[in-house]
Amino acid sequence: MKRLLVSLMVSIPLIASSQDMIILRNGDTLNCTINKIDSSSIHYNFQKGDRIITSFAGMNEIRSYRFSVLKNTLASPGDSLQTVSGNPVIVDTSAYVRSSFKWINMITYSQRFGLHAKGWSVQYYGYALKDNKKWVIPCGFGLESFKISTEYFSQFDYQSANINYCLAGISPFRKLFQDKIWLNLGLQLIIGTENLIDFYDNKSSNMIYGINPSQGIFFISESKIGITCGFGFYEKLMNSEVFKNDLGFKIELGIKF
């Protein structure tokens, strides 16, 4: 009787571990018999009541798998069923995740509150969203209008100024949380002209250039069409006669499509 108990105690763990094992990425463990492995999935048999059922799991669902005995089964091209007993095979899931491209368009309106000027801006951003990349670099263009505060403008010896410029640069986004919350860091060059009229009615025209860095946080809807909103700060440094620098806060609202 004692011998029987001892042999049972020895054999039960052996029987229990005589199955192959698949550990899924969601934490589930499947005790099964692996019967086919190919480049994209594993086919296995498992027992449900008195029935043996065949199922499969995609490689992107699997964290690791382990054979209980040496397998040497007829394999199709690309299959691999030979492995050493007991050694777990860790699946590099990233190899099975297909990167996907989505072209995203965004049009935003922003209200800008600077120390020296207030205004608004309309921006277009277009970028290819790759699900496995953290950074996206949009192409874009925009239109902005500022009104320089009278207090700031009065320190210069001009009665009016008309400044036209365009911005060229990059405004990359970095994924912070899922595909929803993004950090936006922009650096744009300012190139344009300014037409000035002084108090003696003398007109002059100057070429202006400068830089316009910005930093912000954006919420971008994950839906195909949705809203986007954000806030941030911007700085301006220019060689203008009447608008040399600015530091401001902006809030931005728009649509993504």
Added chain:
Amino acid sequence: MKTLIYLFPLFLISCTVTQKVIYKTDDLSVQPSVRTYPIRVEVRILTDNRAHIDENKILFSDPRQTTLNGKKSCINSEQHYKPDSVVSQVSRMIAEHFNKARLFNLSFYNQSPYSGYYLTGTLNSFYGQQEFSTGALIGAQFGVVGAIATSGLKTPGKIIIEIADMKLYRKDGTLIKDLGNFYKEYEEDLPVDASCWCIYSNVNEKLKDFNSHLVEKIRTDLADVTFE
């Protein structure tokens, strides 16, 4: 009154939407190295055993929008399939998929005088459920724009497909191979809409994946069979 007369037939049409078990097979690619078995096979209409499995009963009793475990959910209710047609539609898709995947020289749906073999099986599950989306419902209140705006929404879902007792016979009734049972449970976020129609297309898409793996299973299982 005039408006009512015109609207009434439209309303009736919207209430009789019939869902089909169908998916695109044009994009199924076949590697040149795959083995094609040199036989012509009928895919006989599967036996429908779904109603005898507890989990499936809700599909036959409830509408597509129902409550599951206290949560408002969408299911692929049987009400919107043509009566008694699910097994024939699934069988038709299997035959079409086999042809696209070049599993056999030729596969026929149901019966054909040109076949030498036939495949039988039992459909135990063709079950789909997913959580209802309040977001999609709100989006739908804003018309087409709202519906488009929420078209990317997904909710957690579960789809179970099982074909049991698959057997390949020669036309004279000789059993060639017992292919056993094939089962897959998908648990993932699935596209959702406000009207619970998406669950039907979600189930169809998973049937496509299921059938792709079914092809691989049969290809492997028949590797040791010699066909005359």
